[in-house]
Amino acid sequence: MSLQMVSTVSNSSLLQPGFSLLNFDGHVFFFGQKGWPKRSCPTGVFLLDIKQNELKMKPAFFSKDSCYLPPLRYPALCMLRSHARADEYQYIIHGGKTPNNDLSDKIYFMSLVSKTSKKMTFQCIEKDLGGDVPEARYGHTINVVHSRGKSMSVLFGGRSYTPLAQRTTEKWNSVVDCLPSVFLIDFEFGCCTSYILPELQDGLSFHVSLARDDTIYILGGHSLQNNTRLPNLYKLKIDLPLGSPAVTCTILPGGLSVSSAIVTQISDTEFVLVGGYHSDNQKRLVCNTIVLEDSKIEIVESVSPEWTPDIKHCRMWFGCDMGKGSVLLGIPGANKQLIPDANYFYILRCKGAEEDKEEESITQICSQTSSEDPGDSTPFEDSEEFCFSAEANSFDVDDADTYNEDDEEDESETGYWITCCESCNIDINTWVPFYSTELNKPAMILCSSGAGHWVHAQCMDLSETMLLRLSEANVKYFCNKHVDLNKGLQTPQKVVCLKKQPMKPLRKKKTMKLSTSTKKSFLRRLFE
DSSP: OEEEEEEEOSOGGGOOTTOEEEEETTEEEEEOOSSOOOTTOTTOEEEEEEETTEEEEEEOEEOTTOOOOOOOBSOEEEEEEOSSOTTOEEEEEEOOBOTTSOBOOOEEEEEEEEEOSSOEEEEEEEEOOEESOOOSOEEEEEEEEEETTEEEEEEEEEEEEOOGGGOOSTTTTOEEEOOOEEEEEETTTTEEEEEEOTTOOSOOBSOEEEEETTEEEEEOOBBTTTTBOOOOEEEEEEEOOSSSOEEEEEEOSOOOOOBSOEEEEOSSSEEEEEOOEEETTEEOOOEEEEEEETTEEEEEEEOOOOOOHHHHHOSOOEEEEEETTEEEEEEOGGGGTSOTTOOEEEEEEOSOGGGOOOOOOOOEEEEOOSOOOTTSSSSSOOOOOOOOOSOSSOOOOOGGGOOOGGGSOOGGGGSTTSOOSTTOOOOTTTOOOOSTTOSSSOOEEEEOSTTOEEEETTTTTOOHHHHHHHHHSOOOOOOTTTHHHHHHHSOOOOOOOOOOOOOOOOOOOOOOOOOHHHHHHHHHHHHO
16 A cells, blocks of 8 residues: 645635545545535535546536536535446436535436536436425435446434424434335335334444345444444345345344445455544544445454554544545645644555456445544544545646635635624524524624625524514614614714795985974973
8 A cells, every 4th residue: 555645725614524536537526515515616526636646626516407416515415327328427416515514305317418628517307205204314325236227325323403392492403323124215216215223223324335136235334322433334135026125134243333434346355444433532444345245234444554643643644535545635735734724635546557447347436434523513523435446646637727815705704603793602502593594594684884794693682583684674684793883883864954045124214304493382382
């Protein structure tokens, strides 16, 4: 095994725990960024271009008749090949978390519809199911089995939020293990059936699943209810006769106590298991080789690579299978005392260059890998699934369309868990719903001061009635900090002055001029 560091170009913060990889025609695509897609790549799907140990990301495109595919983190994902042509295939994507931490229960089919030297176009279709439809979840696996000329998808495990009827104020956002039911999904007829098997007593998540023909092997996993990682090894056999399917489960010895591990295929029957956790605070640095032959499974310890000090001492790690015996591993940038969003990546090659040749296999690999980011509710554990057969360093696309993350706005300023004001006490680890309209994130309202900024309604001491009134009315709102300033900046209302009529000047009284004789006669009469 060889381990080599990969340098990233201005976009490593998009590759956070929980992403998935898709392989189309020898090209590896990244899916499941943290946060909603932005204008530079509205699809949220990127081509991973790795040349000379340098990683670049280039936006991908969707056809006009595609449905919207949100950036789901920790979904279940597997490859579904066409019956007519083996080189035609599409990916099944189920569940996962949206950027708002909502869980998805939808199923998408993603396929490649056109390809040029500079542009690859995908089509995404949402499938409707009837019957026992699986609830929204993450940390689970989905595989495709083949029996008697038929094919079906098998879904198992995962976690979901606590049902509404069982939620309390203290544990409103807590997650629980899904029931250990096995779901058979027939996409041809759009129906789903669940099976409860006595051998499966506890719910599992972040396990590894390997499918070959009509058999699925489930290895490891974490039980949230008991907080245990038991050395589980289950063998599910699915028989698809003309009538009802038959599902049986056998408990096998020789399992491994591991969760969030990564599996990569190195030959038609050999696989290598890398990474994962022994416990919440202990990474698993041991590697294992898994051999599937004649309906049997053999697990042996293999030689581990020379891990770097950064990998040995980091608290968490994540990654995924790149295909053909290569694994992409990531560690948080905080371990190197740089910005926490800048992760560092390594490529682990599990087989020699002489063995690295083109090979086809119907074996599918589904592994629950990577660890959840510290902002989510359950540390260390989250899901991914992989099924690849081509190298990630065989790209020939022009570098002109390379995605530049520096052109984007800082998403951290518009999140739900920001510090909106000096007195803000909203914390993702201690927050509980305050309004009846809240579920798993706090209610926010836009302050119209300046360019505008978001504040928590609870920090503004808004009543629920006022919050609903503001959300329905088309009026501007100003937070507590800017409401007085806004009043001072308002232009005073123009006062209409009344027009005053000018006053008329008083007329002078006319005086009569008296003669001298008349004056003497008047005085004489006055003194008599």
